[in-house]
Amino acid sequence: MAAKERFTLGRFLLSYGFVLTLIAIVVLCSIASPAFFTFKNALFILHASAPTMILATGVAFVLMTGKMDISIGSTAYLSAGVGIMLMVHAHMSPLPACLIIFAIGALLGAVNGFIVVVLRVNPLITTLGTFFTFRGLALQITNSLTISIPSDLGEFGSIRVGPFFLDTLIAGVVLAAYHLVHTRTVFGRYVMAVGNGVDVAQKVGVPVDRTTFLTFVLAGLMASVGGVLTMAQVGSISPSLGQGYEFTAIALLVIGGVSLFGGEGTILPGIVLGALTLTIIQSGLNFVGASPFVYPLVRGGIIFVAMYADSLKNAVARKVRLIPE
């Protein structure tokens, strides 16, 4: 009844290639520098991945509907920027300021959603435009300065619960929540339905526009959360906040199995795998003493390979045979 997929080396590599690469890298780095393979380092890697994982979670749904969002870095910067100005200049305490940051993140996501769904502009161009608009606004508000965060927020970045950093736990909670939404709520199923094809989804009665809009709002919201966590980790906000986030998020998601073509992918374990892969590579490069400028180059290469693998998987999946095997 159900056709079994033939086990070929090609398909195995496509599905698990990156996990294998990850294992290989961990082994290599551990050999090159013994301090790499320690519990302490593992904790640190999880700590460093936390903001990225949260960011990627938000964008995941957008990708699953078959759309794209490259403005998350600027959303993170702008929402965090407003927050920090409120904290530093209006002397607002961190908690309400963070809530405002999240609200702004969601609002910026809604702007994207509006342009894509209502004005029907191509999501790539939309988020390319908002990428620059939001960033411009953020630079304007912060005057391109590096601003330190107030001390009580700063401590937040290094609180530990047991051996784990707080933000690792937060990331864990967020991932678990999203996974639940993805697999066990109607919204999550709608997202996957839309990614399979807008026409079929509409024919069947899925509220395509509302679903798409919400995915952008969530992407914006998670971007702002990720922005806050990064700020807490680094201790300040600067124009470099948000730069390259979109690359990282997309690379992470594709490595983790979310297809750019829509309708495929998981939150758990996909995002965790993807985030770990990238962070371990970055950490590994650090440990072996490579120049800090190599990482963007390596990341670009990884994205290219990941995209290619995604294209192949998509082409394979769509192949329809007339004569069954």
Add this chain to the structure above:
Amino acid sequence: MAIHSLPTEASEVLAAPQRDLKGRAFRLIPVALLIVILGVLSAVVPYFLSLNNFISILMQSAALGLMALGLTAVLITGGIDLSIPSLMSFSAVLGAMYMKAGGSPVVASFLMLAVALAGGCVNGLAVAWLKMIPFVVTLSTMAVFSGASIWITNAVSVTGIPRRFITTVMADVGVIPIPVIVFVVMTLLMQLLLTRSLYGRWLYAVGTNIRAARVSGIPTQRVLFGAYVFSGLAAGLAAIITTAWLGTAGGTIGSEGVVLDVVSSAVLGGVSIYGGAGTAVGAFVGTILIKLISNSLNFLQASYYLVLVTKGVVIVAFVAVDSLFRRKS
């Protein structure tokens, strides 16, 4: 990233003649805008309508314009190339480093062109034969090229460009600098090829309906590949001009805004994101427009950031209107 909005209902198809008029009007907007802005500026700025000023504007637009021409070819096929500015930067860096190490400016220029062409080939190969989506290919090559630039230069601009290089490239022919001549000639050549040549027909056909083009015997893969190689070439030419203009190469000053400028120039010039439409002259006009808008905003002492915001809004607005026209029929 070919997004074909094919009419799906009889109502759409049969009402199309109106769309044609609106489409034509849409294509004329850039020219109209240009005339308006020129009019306003000539009233406000003294000596605006002078030959010197025009040449100065063209000179400022040359590098950007060449990149916009390259992007136009790719856009017509229904794709996009985000890597043009970072490819330009990368090839400029390599050429500059070569000259700094004592190499001849002539060889360096060829080096820049060669590197840029190679970059274009990588993009073209991935899109045409590996069948990857243009957006992600060029997004990742953009990351690779800019990462490579930063890595080789350690994030420091390359200086020490020989004077000979600068003066040769920026020399005047009569009163017109070489870069301006290159820009204008390229525009005219490309316009001719687009409108009258076999390759132009192929390009538009591929961007309109690649499947129909293939059935009709057009070598679609070669056409796609060629478009990206051409944009690589354009990036190479822009690299030579920019290096001579600035006297340095590399660095990250303002680099993030360039991609937006290149795309804006094409879009404002009436080149459609969706493929199958647009001209070289349009990209030319769009570039001048973008430059004039930038200059005007600077003149009004708008902050750099506000400029970014404005550009972001403008580009979305333009594409939204284009989208609207495509659907209205």
Add this chain to the structure above:
Amino acid sequence: MSDPFLRMVDVRKRFPGVDALKSVTLEAYAGEAVALIGANGAGKSTLMNVLGGVIAPDGGYIEIDGKRAAFRTPAEASRDGVAFVHQELALMPTLNILDNMLITSFPRRKGLIDYRAGEELCRNALKQLGYDFPLRTRVRDLSPGDQQIVEIARTLLGKSRIVIFDEPTSSLTSREKERLFEIIRIMKSRGTAIIYITHLLDEVFTVCERAVIMRNGAKVAESRIADLTRGQIVEKMIGSQEAVAYFQHHERRPGEVLLTVEHLNREGFLDDVSFTLRSGEVVGLWGLLGSGRTELFRALMGLDPIHRGRIRLHKPGSEVVDLSPQRAHSVMGMLTEDRRTDGLLLPMSIRLNMSIANLKNLLYRGWPFVYRAREESVTREYVKKLNIKSTSIEQRVATLSGGNQQKVVVGRWLQTKPLIFLLDEPTRGLDVEAKAELHAIVANMADAGAAVVIVSSDLDEIMSLSDRYLVMVRGRIVKEYSALATKHELLATASGISAQAEGVG
């Protein structure tokens, strides 16, 4: 007989320039299947789209079980008990059976989806049809026949009282077809009203109790099946004068061999295909959907790779050579199945569309520049020859009618003066007049010496045009028939039934 369960009364729909539905009244009874028959463009899809909530009518009303109903979306229609099983299944490939079936009606518990309850619902629905698939299987891993079962099961979940089937057997094997008919019988016994859209008349006689025949947007006949013959149905479908012309047959003498295809193989699509083509003949390539006809065309044109076998071209006055993709384009022309997705350059003019395959003959003295004057005169020549109704050669093809659009594509290839013409569903979506014109064009092509191969899902059409037949099943040519083949033989062979098994000559 009780009152009709469904009444569509005086339904009207107008698209710009076209009266798609002219006051149509349709009735369906519970426990009964009514066939909705008509040629392409007759209006049956439009009528059902109104019933299914896909489009809103301009006039008329719908009554279900005595109550007025007005739906604006498919979701509303399905809530009122109308289910539409489309020809292209509305399933989501990467999702599993469970998700596909429940997508608009997930059972919920405390805000989350209650999959346990869902599984039970789905299993029951499938069991009613006699099936038991593992529910977590991805739909794309199922065969088309199994996918259809899932979609039908979905209609059962919605407790639909009215189910519309649109050409449901096009992707099915004969065994799966029997299965479908059995399912419909089960549904009828449960009191569901079935509307069955098809152009395959044999099925109508197997499955349905009544028939409604439409033509040009209006209902032209309605009767109990028992009181009708196939001939009468065809006559009503196309109008009495055409019926005779439709089955007319030209005698033609084929000439020299132009093409020999030897053991062509494309992994997964074509299996050991061999045949020859002669000049001046029309070959009907017949088979059911999925038999590989389009794939064969594409392989001949060089659009898809060939894994084994040879194609040899016997060009008059030259040696016999192997046909490479480049050479294919210079001697063959192909009309694709769907002119909108891979035939026409819709935003472009007639001139640009027509010249696109012939550009190398329209160049200026060897330079790669198009000789505009020549292009224009050639375009005008073919516009006249093919009687394409347009305001000028610069008119955008998107604004032409279906028939004229098709003629533009024909003109594109006629310009190149091909030796071999491959036509894939050339009259799909055309009105009767345009169809007749195209048939005449096909006849002229063959009379002028070209070899024409025609694929059509309309058996009557293919029979009226062809000098001989090649029947394909699952990527192989299983039989060749002369012009004397009967409709029954052709249908039987294509369905995989051998003549002996049928016991019919």
